[in-house]
Amino acid sequence: MMLVCQRFVSVVRNSRTLSRHVTTWSPVGAAFNAQQRKVDLFQKNVGLFGVPGLSTPAGFEVAQQRALRETEQLVETACNNPPGALTVETFDQLSDSLCKVADLADFVKVGHPDPAFRDAAEKACINIGTVVERLNTNVELCRSLKNLLDNKEVLDSLDPDTRHVQSSSSELFMFDFEISGIHLDESKRGKAVSLNVNLLDLNNEFLNGTHLPNRIEKTALPEHIRHCFSIDGNSIQIGGLHADSPDELVREAAYKIFLFPNSSLLLCLDDLLTCRNELAKLVGYESFAHRALNGTMAKTPETVMKFLELLTDKLSDRTAKDFNLMRDMKMKMNSRSTVLMPWDHSYFSSAVRAERYNIDPSLYSPYFSLGACMEGLNMLFSQLLGVSFQNEQPMAGEVWSEEVRKLAVVHETEGLLGYIYCDFFRRPDKPHQDCHFTIQGGRLKKDGEYQHPVVVLMLSLPPPTRSTPTLLNPGMMENLFHEMGHAMHSMLGRTRYQHVTGTRCSTDFAEVPSILMEFFATDYRVVNQFARHYQTGQPLPKSMVSRLCESKRICGAADTQLQVFYAALDQVYHGKPQNRSTTDILKKMQEKFYGLPYVPNTVSA
Numbered sequence: 001m002m003l004v005c006q007r008f009v010s011v012v013r014n015s016r017t018l019s020r021h022v023t024t025w026s027p028v029g030a031a032f033n034a035q036q037r038k039v040d041l042f043q044k045n046v047g048l049f050g051v052p053g054l055s056t057p058a059g060f061e062v063a064q065q066r067a068l069r070e071t072e073q074l075v076e077t078a079c080n081n082p083p084g085a086l087t088v089e090t091f092d093q094l095s096d097s098l099c100k101v102a103d104l105a106d107f108v109k110v111g112h113p114d115p116a117f118r119d120a121a122e123k124a125c126i127n128i129g130t131v132v133e134r135l136n137t138n139v140e141l142c143r144s145l146k147n148l149l150d151n152k153e154v155l156d157s158l159d160p161d162t163r164h165v166q167s168s169s170s171e172l173f174m175f176d177f178e179i180s181g182i183h184l185d186e187s188k189r190g191k192a193v194s195l196n197v198n199l200l201d202l203n204n205e206f207l208n209g210t211h212l213p214n215r216i217e218k219t220a221l222p223e224h225i226r227h228c229f230s231i232d233g234n235s236i237q238i239g240g241l242h243a244d245s246p247d248e249l250v251r252e253a254a255y256k257i258f259l260f261p262n263s264s265l266l267l268c269l270d271d272l273l274t275c276r277n278e279l280a281k282l283v284g285y286e287s288f289a290h291r292a293l294n295g296t297m298a299k300t301p302e303t304v305m306k307f308l309e310l311l312t313d314k315l316s317d318r319t320a321k322d323f324n325l326m327r328d329m330k331m332k333m334n335s336r337s338t339v340l341m342p343w344d345h346s347y348f349s350s351a352v353r354a355e356r357y358n359i360d361p362s363l364y365s366p367y368f369s370l371g372a373c374m375e376g377l378n379m380l381f382s383q384l385l386g387v388s389f390q391n392e393q394p395m396a397g398e399v400w401s402e403e404v405r406k407l408a409v410v411h412e413t414e415g416l417l418g419y420i421y422c423d424f425f426r427r428p429d430k431p432h433q434d435c436h437f438t439i440q441g442g443r444l445k446k447d448g449e450y451q452h453p454v455v456v457l458m459l460s461l462p463p464p465t466r467s468t469p470t471l472l473n474p475g476m477m478e479n480l481f482h483e484m485g486h487a488m489h490s491m492l493g494r495t496r497y498q499h500v501t502g503t504r505c506s507t508d509f510a511e512v513p514s515i516l517m518e519f520f521a522t523d524y525r526v527v528n529q530f531a532r533h534y535q536t537g538q539p540l541p542k543s544m545v546s547r548l549c550e551s552k553r554i555c556g557a558a559d560t561q562l563q564v565f566y567a568a569l570d571q572v573y574h575g576k577p578q579n580r581s582t583t584d585i586l587k588k589m590q591e592k593f594y595g596l597p598y599v600p601n602t603v604s605a
Contacts, residue, residue: 025371028378031391031405032422033371033469033534038402045397048117049104049421049439049454055397057120060108063101064124068131070097079140083148085158088166089446091145091173092497094135096443096451099498102128107437107456109204110211112400113429126200133196136180137189145173169497179291181283188282195279202272209265211431213239214257225250240432243346248334255343259602261583266603269582273573289574297508301571308568312593315564318557319595325352325555342596345562349555356554357547361473364544368477369534370424370461370470376530377484380520385492386412389420401427403463409491418442418453418491425463425470434459434479436486441498453490453502457483469534474548481521485514522549558595565593569604 025033047054053062074094078087101124108121135141148154149170155163181192215235218226228250230237242254276288285291289301298304326348327340333351340348353359374389381387390408399406405422421439426432435458442453459480464470472480489510490502503510520526524545531540569589572578578585587598 026375026378028389028391028407029371029375031371032374032424033369033464035464035466043396046395047397048108048112048400050395050398051104054104057114057116060101060105060120060124064127067097067101067128070094071131071135075135075138075141078144081144083144083151083154085162085166087144087148088169088173088497092169092443092499096441096498098128098132100440102132103437103441104439107439108400110207110431111423111437111456111458113427114400117400122204126197126204129200130193130197133180133193136176136196137182137184137193139182139189142174142177142182145170145177149174165496169499172499175295179283179294184283192279192282195275195282199272199275199279202268202275206265206268206272209262209268213237214260214262216257221253222249225253229254241343243343244350245347248337248344251343251347252341255341256599256602259599259604261601261603266582273582274577276574277577287575289571292574296506301575304571305568308564308571308593312561312564315557315561319561322349322555322558323595326558329355340596342594342599345558345596349558353551353554357551359474359547359551361475364474364540364548365471366533366535367531367540368472368474370464370472370480372530372532372534373472373477373480376526377481379529380526381488382412387417387488387491388412392419401425403427409488416452417494418455420487420491421454421456423456424459424461426460430460431458432460434483436483436490436503438490438503441501441504442490442494443498443501444496450494451498453493455487455490455502457487459483471534478518478521481517482514485517488517489513522552524549561593561595565590566604568593 045055046052047059051059051063053059071094074090074097078090078094081087081090105121105124105128109118109125112118112121149167155167158166180196181189184192213230215232215237218231218234218236221229221236225247226236228242228245228247230239238254238257240254241258242250245251245254273288280286280288280291283291285294287301289304293300293304298307323340326344327338329348329351330340330344331338350359350361378389381389388410390410392406392408394404394406399421401423403423403425405424407420407422409417409420411417437456437458438453439456440451440454443451445451459476461470461472461476486503489505493502493505495501498504522545524542527545528539528542531545532538533540569586572585572589573582580588583603586604590596590598
């Protein structure tokens with residue numbers, strides 16, 4: 001870490017030599033500031049992510065059958081060979097074989113625009129997930145691993161590095177067995193598998209339901225705000241909160257309609273929580289929260305709740321001050337409305353920052369073209385880590401949308417590290433969420449070659465036009481840096497086993513690289529190197545960056561308190577069963593941990 005910091009200081013001192021004019025975008029910057037070159041339709045279809053066979057939805061069935069055949073062979077190898085160095089290698093190869101199908105399918109089921117691909121991928125996820133749950137309760141497979149951990153002679157015969165890696169990885173695999181109920185008798189193990197398989201279905205049903213918009217008759221809304229939403233015949237679809245709309249009526253309508261309880265989805269949530277609790281109790285935990293926190297720094301739900309309550313107490317004065325600032329701003333902008341509501345939080349916290357520090361996103365966006373931001377990331381990684389991005393033209397059938405960009409991540413001495421597929425732009429049926437998907441984990445193969453990690457970054461940015469590149473506001477820019485932190489974690493976490501590669505690390509550490517990237521995104525020494533006007537090439541003035549950084553201190557306590565509320569709600573939902581509805585629990589937790597009133601007939605945002 002010290003070496004990286006020293007290198008950063010050296011880079012900053014010489015940053016003046018790194019500035020370029022707008023006419024000299026790097027290949028990476030140019031690739032993201034222009035519309036994607038069309039794929040050659042006469043090329044052979046290489047399949048999604050270059051996987052042969054995934055040129056059609058039917059390829060998922062072929063891929064999962066191949067993975068299941070490999071699984072049978074590897075299970076036999078693990079169970080029939082004496083404990084040794086091969087044991088953990090076989091377990092990781094087994095995990096890799098299943099994950100190559102499951103992880104890829106996990107993305108395709110939500111990210112592919114073709115319903116046939118999504119359906120085929122979802123079936124593959126469920127089928128592979130079922131196999132994984134059965135393997136996690138396979139006594140013979142568990143015994144082969146336990147024999148290795150219990151055999152001191154075999155472990156001592158390994159070189160120190162191998163012994164450490166093998167022991168650590170074996171313990172993680174053993175942990176998976178234990179939380180899945182390997183210690184139970186045969187009938188209860190079967191019950192655990194059934195519950196886990198049911199959870200796969202319930203998870204899919206619930207997540208799919210949360211992405212669906214709510215509909216309302218067009219006549220139910222005032223005519224002057226109807227154009228703000230998607231109109232479909234005589235009805236209006238509302239698929240988000242419209243939290244940044246300057247019209248309070250638009251924000252209020254979106255909040256109340258989008259979060260209006262869906263009875264079937266609430267039943268699904270009840271079933272999901274009941275099933276999770278039943279599984280946790282079956283395998284020996286007080287609640288699902290106890291099971292989920294086992295192996296983390298917090299260890300128990302009691303510790304988590306104590307922390308959240310302490311944090312709420314410490315933040316209370318600052319949170320109240322923040323809400324008062326927002327309330328005053330609301331009264332100033334609309335004197336008829338005096339009560340601060342949940343749909344006001346995002347809008348008026350931004351308004352307070354804008355007024356106090358003259359922060360107008362429209363003034364910043366021209367300096368944060370997507371190409372400039374990607375160029376900034378490229379420069380940062382090159383200077384700190386000797387790693388650069390190289391834009392590659394996808395082959396026919398390799399990507400699911402012609403707007404997806406493919407980046408090769410290359411180290412200055414070690415060569416290719418992996419691939420990042422950038423699915424950045426909005427399109428119909430695409431989830432409105434920013435996230436990182438692992439498609440293939442890195443691992444050291446038997447032949448000594450390293451299996452390159454492959455990931456997808458999914459954002460929801462406006463696409464470029466013929467005359468204007470995609471322009472990011474400061475929040476979008478920070479979020480891009482955050483998500484790229486996850487992607488680079490996957491690229492740089494070059495572990496021996498894919499079971500622990502990249503973001504498959506300890507949960508306590510998973511967000512550290514992405515949070516670190518947020519600090520770079522608001523440091524003038526970094527921003528100065530890439531933020532320049534997409535038309536004139538002028539750099540972003542230092543005063544504007546300083547104001548942006550200072551503004552983050554405003555309403556920060558209220559923003560943090562909102563996250564505390566979400567965390568506390570999650571703990572109670574997954575704690576010991578309550579004799580109340582999930583909506584009643586939500587109301588009580590919002591009143592205790594948030595500070596803004598609960599709105600009747602709404603569920604959590």
